[in-house]
Amino acid sequence: MDAIIDLLQQNALMPRADMARLLDMELEEVESAIAKLEAEGIVLGYQAIINREKYDTDKVTAIIEVKITPERDGGFDRIASRIAKFEEVQSCYLVSGGYDLLIVIEAANLRNAAAFVAEKLSTIEAVQATATHFRLKTYKENGAFHLFESVTERLSVSP
């Protein structure tokens, strides 16, 4: 199971027949193992990693630190899920340290991003403070490099 998850994380599109050969399993075994991972909610979905330097370059990504007042019942969970439900929010984490939630948002342009912070996020009663960091350039995302290492030139045949 671990090996299948590793392969899915490296390349979710890998043909299942290739996975079977790599893991020395039967195709049906691989297919049913993946179906089980999906059914159990271990695999939540599959996404493409887009190089934003090359596509949709106007799109804005921001990382926002959010300080919130926890509630007596439920602590951070209800407010966090309220924030996470906004379409702009791509990721939302409860973190240790100087603030409580770290959220990653995507917006069509700078104006929309600013509007989200000013009008939606900051106006939630439990939100005490926010600090917004805009992405300037991406070097690595979900384990994939946007700036590649040079390809090693190996001898074409060597002992």
Next chain:
Amino acid sequence: MSIEIADHVRDIPRSGIRDFFEIVQTMDDVISLGIGEPDFATPWHIREAAIYALERGRTGYTSNLGLPRLRRSISDYVRKKFDVRYEPLSEILVSVGVSESIDLALRALLNPGDEVLYHEPCYVSYAPSITLARGVARAIETRVEDGFRLTASALEKAIGPRTRVLMMNFPTNPTGATMTPADLEEIAAVCIRHNLVVMTDEIYSELTFDEGRHTSIASLPGMKERTVFLHGVSKAFAMTGWRIGFACAPTELIEAMMKIHQYAILCAPIMGQDATIEALERGDESVAKMRNEYQMRRNFITRALNDMGLDCPKPKGSFYVFPKISSTGLTSREFSMRLLNEEKVAVVPGTAFGPSGEGHVRCSFATGLDQIKVAMERMAAFVSRVSSTKP
């Protein structure tokens, strides 16, 4: 004037691999399964440690035997992985790859005419290195039926009055053969009985699969005192270009090897030595990751080869498979040349590793899966075409 070359150098035949390499060089878009080095770059933490050492100005010579700190790391690593204890200051020599250590050990051990046995098919440098050290190279053929293991009876038969040394390489390049502890015990008994020195090149020892634990012949009772244990970071740590290998052996032999090393080489480059400290002390996880990747590719390539009708056992170590191609009616060389010309896939003819490699080719799976996949499709097309036109 024509320059005369020393007889024993002139008489060494050209390497079969070199011939083949030169042909491949002239062609475009070849997928090569002929490469004997990892396709991974050195793990970042190792490269980063080397950069840090350079930043601190560590750019000078080192002790002839290698940095004392590195020799302590090697001693700890060898004790942990191979269960043999070597004294860091007197029983370990750091060399420019294992290749240099092989040369040093042979030159330190042999008088002209002394015989050295080695099992074949084998790495291309063994026989020439013996010849260059003025020894007499004697191959022991290993057979596919034995899984290309060296058997005690074959060894016993090959020993003559002038036999001094047995060279071993398990897991084996090119066959991927491995030895069980019981196999090694039988070999050890023969070596002790005939008073042979054993040179064991264990460069692929970290790359053993299916949770099979590698055993070194040096760890068997009565063997440490007659064994030259050779290992390095090239294969397991993806560090071929750093050129760091090491020899562990009894003090008097290390001392003799050092005499040659100090005048010929002085010391291995310090950059590589610093990187090797990081590799040996903190590289376990990186090696495990690469091993896992190789193991998956091995599964892939062996199944693909067997599916196309070539008999290919699943190797337990190294990053090579050595399928039998004689069912196609072609020789190793014909098979490799035609596969290259007709499908642009390079594999190495088995005969490059000695005459007993005839009927086989070596395919390396130290190449990305995408490439292996295309190579296997092309090779399958080739095999089916050749087999259907077989007279």
